[in-house]
Amino acid sequence: MYLDTILKIEATTALFGQVLKNYDEKTGETADLLSVGDFLLSTIIGTRQAFATELFIDEEKFFDSQYDYDFTDLSDSAECERGDELYKRPKGWYRMALKVKGKYPDGDTWLGPDGWRRHSVAGEWPVCFHGTSVDGARGIIKTHYRTGPRAEHGRGIYSTPDIRVAEEEKYAKTFTSKKTGKSYKVILQNRINPEMREICERKKDYWLVPVPEGTSAKREREIVERSIRPYGILIKEITDDDAGPVGLLETKETNNQEENLSWTCQIG
Template sequence: MYLDTNLKIEAVTALFGQVLKSYDEKTGITADLLSVGDFLLSTIIGKRQTFATELFIDEEKFFDPQYDYDFTDLSDTAECERGDELYKRPKGWYRMALKVKGKYPDGDTWLGPNGWRSHSVPGEWPVCFHGTSVDGARGIIKTHYKAGPRAEHGRGIYSTPDIHVAEEEKYAKTFKSEKTGKRYKVILQNRINPAMREICQRREDYWLVPVLEGTSAEREREIVERSIRPYGILIKEITDDDAGPVGLLETKETNNQEENQCQICYAM
């Protein structure tokens, strides 16, 4: 799958919930740039700063194409491990790598070395997937999966090691590209800190990073950065029969108080 600039920006827009544009220094525009850090926090815990009406992505600072990988026609079924956990590679998807190397103060060991290997290396984190966009989080917050005392498996940040769970329509974001006219699903590919993760007793394919009720916003951010780190956006073309509801790529006001209630939500 070949991804041009427009489709990549559309994919980020779908996850982020606000229309984004590619930033070009040659235009001379003083732009509000979306950082990788703000994007990751927004998609994981649904909290967003007050952003300008127009937001831009500096592709050179946001994406890291040397680590892109095309899984769309993957035929290798060999099992492999990451962080001493079974890693089933996302067959049928294309990974757009995010620029996260050097982002965290504890270094890059959590990512492990680049390239194909079947084994884990010391210090790397297991792979998990997170299929909820900001729009999805606002819908999920109304269900029994929401953060708080009624959360099904406990309050915190949810993800899954099974991409088939993450891509279910109730979790994954679907959008129709204005560029290609085709429909796509997008989810996040992450690494999760095994020291911060719990495996849910009734659903082993649900992984939980617990966050106690009443945790401050500053502490929530710290927990996120220590526990779950997206490093790629996975995108897959889907047929009309598979698509389900389609998210519109349009500018939305998402910063009101009610929407920001999803401090930590069921974010598969």
């Protein structure tokens, strides 16, 4: 898959929920630039900050293309580990790497070393995937992947180690590119701190970073930065096999919703 600047900006816009524009020399020094930090917190926590009307992305400062990876035609099915846990590589997707190296005060050990490898290394975090939901969606879609008082397994931030879960349950954002005319899905690829994560007992493919009720915005930000760190945006072209309307998230009412609300998680 070939991704030019326009398609990258469109994919980021779909996740961020506000139109973003490309910054270049013609834009001017006074333009408001979206930082990687603000983007990550906005997509993870789900709260909307008072951003400028016009926001721009400086591609060189926002993306880290040397770590991009094309999984679209992945043929190697060999199992590998990250953070001492199975890592199912996102076959069929393309990763746009975000510039996160050197961003956190505890260093870059959480990312592990560069390059393809099957084994895990000490100190790196497991991989998980994170979709975002639209405001006003119903039931399970409304509360997963963002903090909220009615989260299914507890209040906090949800993710999954299996991208098929994120995709099949329609957590992926979708958009139609004005450049290519094609439709795409986008999801965040993260690393999650195993010491801060809980594994849901009845659904092992759901991981939770707890955020207690009444947590201040400052403390919530601290929890997020210590617990779950996106390092790439995954994009996939929608084919005829992918159901669901583009630009909307499809929800399904279930008869066991009250039972779902009682699921519990355990520290993993």
